[in-house]
Amino acid sequence: EERHQLIRDQLGAHGKVLAGELASRFGVSEDTVRRDLRELAKAGQLRRVYGGAVASAPFAAATLSQRSRHAVEEKTRLAKAAAGLLVAGQSLFIDGGTTNEALARAIPRDIQLT
16 A cells, blocks of 8 residues: 555656656566556556556646646746747747646746737
């Protein structure tokens, strides 16, 4: 159960886990980790993919507020880097999503964009 909780914590923090990394971290075989992942998948707590697992639908269906609190530093870094590529006179289309929201906030107020 302790490994299962650590796997869930890792999924919550990163959205994915790799069986090989978990095996090394826990000091168990990859077969043991794969068995843990199968059990968690059967319980609907994750979705198995080649080499590991990803967060299941409950995370994907998280509210905007919940998603906006996930990976904040990474979104901010990405937004600042993307905003630094903008040049006055460009047209910019921004789709929905919390990463794009971070980009919109990072755009300098004085830049002339369409």
